């Protein structure tokens with residue numbers, strides 16, 4: 310059977326209709342050795358902390374064709390979670406104030422596949438929403454979405470980094486592929502700017518990269534056990550995740566609010582006062598964060614971040 314060539318314009322138009330703000334395509338090829346070796350050096354230095362899943366499947370990270378037999382195309386997509394002018398809850402990273410992005414984005418990618426697939430399904434495709442070992446920032450750069458900034462996130466020119474990234478791997482070849490905006494994936498559009506490094510309150514971000522073990526985002530979400538003494542006083546401003554480096558980026562200035570209703574903070578979250586946080590019961594926690602990414606920190610973790618004894622309210 311003759312395989313239909315993928316219509317890149319149709320794919321981009323339909324993806325944008327589904328709320329993806331930036332979409333690019335690249336041929337599925339091996340990731341260059343220097344990109345992989347930088348990642349391996351970062352792991353060898355132990356900068357991933359306890360996120361041991363990042364050490365797994367290095368061979369698959371090198372080559373998307375090992376994740377999907379016969380893959381010919383990588384599609385990189387970005388969906389904004391910027392709250393725009395709307396209200397937000399202080400202390401929780403923007404990305405975590407709405408519904409869990411894994412679920413929302415997966416459903417939309419499945420819808421996209423139904424529209425663009427000749428058979429109306431996910432045959433010959435793999436959907437990756439943080440669930441597969443993909444070098445996603447590299448692919449976003451390769452597909453022409455932006456560059457990797459000194460904040461170690463993808464920066465989209467004039468819009469910053471408040472985006473979820475995801476990928477589609479497809480066995481179909483596309484009629485047209487995108488080219489990177491810059492020759493080099495790293496810092497290409499940052500120029501002399503170092504605002505994100507200056508904004509980081511713990512020194513987790515430096516010229517040599519991100520040390521997750523010092524990052525408030527990692528410490529408040531991924532890390533189990535005690536928190537370092539010197540970060541505790543910082544947590545009244547960020548008890549679940551941290552946006553300081555993201556918000557410091559001048560490219561964020563013109564970003565618009567997300568068109569995706571599910572990523573806006575729920576009314577019950579917005580109503581929470583500092584006193585309410587201090588009294589949060591396990592039942593309220595479950596109700597408040599039903600369908601939210603915050604569940605990852607667990608009730609005890611959230612209370613630890615809030616400086617409370619996990620056992621005192623149970």
Ligand code: SF4
Pocket residue numbers: 508509510511512513514519523524525526527550551552553554555
């Ligand atoms: S998320 Fe916060 S702590 Fe982590 S690197 Fe950015 S500014 Fe630093």
Ligand code: SF4
Pocket residue numbers: 458459460461464498499502503504505506557558559560
């Ligand atoms: S704040 Fe400046 S250095 Fe950091 S990512 Fe943005 S442009 Fe680059």
